[in-house]
Amino acid sequence: RNWTLSKEEYEDLSSKGEIYFSKNGDGVPRLKIYESSETYSIQSSLFTDVHTSITGKNEL
Incomplete structure (x- = not known):
């Protein structure tokens, strides 16, 4: 196993x-991640980030 630490x-x-x-x-040791951690972020949705071809046509 390769460690990043x-x-x-x-x-x-x-x-x-x-x-x-x-x-x-028998499992792999894992780093505990807490909800209050600074590295916690909410992932964006593909459906709200990617526009449709109709949106592009309207922007032209």
Whole structure:
């Protein structure tokens, strides 16, 4: 597995309880993400971001 963190960063997060391990031990360790985290963002919708050909015709 390739990690995006250095060994020191991983050990720091693990010691703080920020890494999730599966209960039976056979899963992949994951970084915990909280709703209040600054990296949390609401994804936009394809239907509201992409315009139709009729919209383009009206804009011309």
